[in-house]
Amino acid sequence: xxxxxxxxxxxxxxxxxxxxxxxxxxxxxxxxxxxxxxxxxxxxxxxxxxxxxxxxxxxxxxxxxxxxxxxxxxxxxxxxx
Numbered sequence: 001x002x003x004x005x006x007x008x009x010x011x012x013x014x015x016x017x018x019x020x021x022x023x024x025x026x027x028x029x030x031x032x033x034x035x036x037x038x039x040x041x042x043x044x045x046x047x048x049x050x051x052x053x054x055x056x057x058x059x060x061x062x063x064x065x066x067x068x069x070x071x072x073x074x075x076x077x078x079x080x081x
Contacts, residue, residue, distance in 0.1 A: 023042070056073045
C-alpha cells in the first residue's frame with residue numbers, strides 16, 4: 001500500500017522502482033495522468049499518444065471547420081517562399 005503524502009504545496013505519490021519498471025516508465029520521463037471511472041491512470045506520453053489514431057482526431061474536428069492561411073510575417077532565416 002502506498003500513502004499520499006503532502007509537501008509544501010503538492011500532494012505526492014512515491015512509486016517504487018519495481019512499480020516503474022513493471023509499467024515501463026523511467027525517472028524523468030514525461031507522463032500523462034488521466035482519470036477514468038474514478039481511477040488515476042498514469043501513462044508515458046508515448047503510450048498516451050498511441051491510444052489516439054488519426055481518424056479519431058479527425059472525427060473531433062467541427063463539421064464547419066475551414067482552414068485559413070496565416071501570415072507569420074517576413075522570413076527571418078533561410079526559408080524559401
